[in-house]
Amino acid sequence: MEIPSALRNALKHASMVTAFTGAGISAESGVPTFRSAGGVWKKMRPEELASMEGFLRNPVLVWEWYAERKRIIADVQPNPGHRALAQMQDLFPRFEVVTQNIDNLHRRAGSRVVHELHGNIERNYCMACGRNFSNEAVLAMEGVPLCIECKGQIRPDVVWFGESLPEDAWEAGVHAAEYADVFFSIGTSAVVYPAASLPVMARRAGALLVEVNPEPTPLTPDVDVFLQGAAGEVMPAVYECALRERKDKR
Ligand code: BV8
Ligand code: ZN
Numbered sequence: 001m002e003i004p005s006a007l008r009n010a011l012k013h014a015s016m017v018t019a020f021t022g023a024g025i026s027a028e029s030g031v032p033t034f035r036s037a038g039g040v041w042k043k044m045r046p047e048e049l050a051s052m053e054g055f056l057r058n059p060v061l062v063w064e065w066y067a068e069r070k071r072i073i074a075d076v077q078p079n080p081g082h083r084a085l086a087q088m089q090d091l092f093p094r095f096e097v098v099t100q101n102i103d104n105l106h107r108r109a110g111s112r113v114v115h116e117l118h119g120n121i122e123r124n125y126c127m128a129c130g131r132n133f134s135n136e137a138v139l140a141m142e143g144v145p146l147c148i149e150c151k152g153q154i155r156p157d158v159v160w161f162g163e164s165l166p167e168d169a170w171e172a173g174v175h176a177a178e179y180a181d182v183f184f185s186i187g188t189s190a191v192v193y194p195a196a197s198l199p200v201m202a203r204r205a206g207a208l209l210v211e212v213n214p215e216p217t218p219l220t221p222d223v224d225v226f227l228q229g230a231a232g233e234v235m236p237a238v239y240e241c242a243l244r245e246r247k248d249k250r
Contacts, residue, residue, distance in 0.1 A: 001237040007225050010182045010208040011238075012245035016094035018180035019085050020173075020198055021231075024187020024213060026103050028079040028232040031072060034189075051161045059144045059153065066156050070121055070135045078109035081186070081231030084239040086110035091242050098173040100188060100195050102158050115172040117165050117195050119158035128152025165194065177202040184238075186212040187231050190219040199223070212238075 011017075023033035034046065044065075048054045055062045078086075086109045089095035096113040097106050102121040106114045124133040126147035133154055138145040145154040159165055173195070177183060183202035190196045199219055203209040211223040212234045220226055227234045 001227065001229060001234060003227075003238065003241040004225055006208065007182070007210060007227075007238075008241055008245055011242040014092055014181035016096075016176075016179050017088065017092050017182045017184070018176040018202065018207070019088075019095075019097045019184045019186060020177075020188065020195075020202075021085075021097065021099045021101060021106070021186045022188025022190075023101060024189075025081045025231045026076070026079075026101055026105055027187065028081060028230060029076040029103075029105060031076055031101075031103050031105075033187075047161050050158070052163065055155065055160070063144055066121065067139055070139060070156075073103045073121055074135065076103070076105070078105045079232050081235045082106055082109035082111070084235035088235075088239050088242055089113070091239075091246050094179075096172070096176040098176050098198065100192065115169045115176065117159070117169050117173055119156070119166070121156055121158060123157035124154050125157055126150065126152045126154050132157075170194070173198055174201065177207070178205040180205075180207040182210060183207040184210045184212060185219060185223070186235070188213075188217070188219075190217045 027033050049062055049065050082105050085097060089111060096115065097111045098115045098117065099106055100118050102119050104120055104122050122135055124138050125131065129147060129150045129152055131147055131149050138154055147154055177198040178201065180202050183199060185199040190199065199209055200222055203222065209223045210225040210227060211219055212227045212231050214228065214230055
């Protein structure tokens with residue numbers, strides 16, 4: 001893939017690079033996205049499933065949905081898109097991943113600085129006493145998982161609609177947007193807020209804004225560089241380009 005000179009040049013001189021990612025970067029690992037073809041939300045509305053109201057109204061259905069996703073995520077591997085980001089982090093003084101994904105694949109690929117804006121599906125906690133439970137523990141429980149300590153309801157440690165994002169992850173995400181010299185928006189439809197406000201925040205603060213997606217999104221008109229394609233193909237090419245541009249810096 002041809003890397004435009006604006007991006008080649010920015011990669012050559014960047015001291016901080018931020019990669020903002022969504023479900024699309026995990027699609028090639030076999031993790032279903034939300035809104036593109038075959039997305040899990042094609043069948044049901046997100047607010048029904050990924051919200052406290054939906055959970056309290058129908059905990060069995062919501063737990064079935066999360067149990068299914070937990071089983072999928074337990075079996076998948078990071079793909080070349082995740083791995084390219086893990087390789088890129090060693091080429092720059094600062095390199096941070098800010099993800100909306102809850103699948104833990106960036107860390108499993110070797111990324112060291114990962115801010116999880118929407119939580120992590122491998123973690124669960126009791127809503128009454130806060131005790132943590134692993135997926136192994138909750139998936140072994142019959143029916144709706146209840147806390148072994150206090151019988152309170154256990155929920156996945158993810159951010160539902162209408163819930164605020166974890167303070168530390170959001171602050172870190174804003175910082176990573178404001179100080180980035182190059183900000184990649186990879187595999188996200190850029191419709192879920194406040195996460196979707198980070199790319200424009202980065203551009204306003206002076207970053208070169210790069211989007212990686214097989215198709216245009218509501219963000220595309222605002223980006224400096226649109227690399228149309230799958231993350232698993234584009235990001236390895238971006239890594240090779242950064243390696244070439246910065247070889248005399250090592
Ligand atoms: C908040 C965790 C307030 C759970 C998720 C009306 C009613 C109610 C709420 C709202 C409303 N209007 C606005 C809101 C706010 C709402 C929101 O933005 N809704 C949207 C839908 C309109 N946001 C919230 O509620 C947030 N909280 O605002 O709280 C508040 C404020 C202060 C104090 C108290 C309260 C919370 C949002 C978090 C919701 N949780 N997930 C779970 O996963 O079960 S959101 C969910 O969507 C995932 O995190 C996902 O990451 C995120 C975004 O989706 P994407 O990652 O972009 O995935 P998507 O499928 O959409 O797109 C995939 C893209 O990849 C596509 O573009 C595709 O082309 C591309 N692709 C495909 N293949 C590839 C690829 N790209 C590259 N390579 C490929 N191979
Ligand atoms: Zn408890």
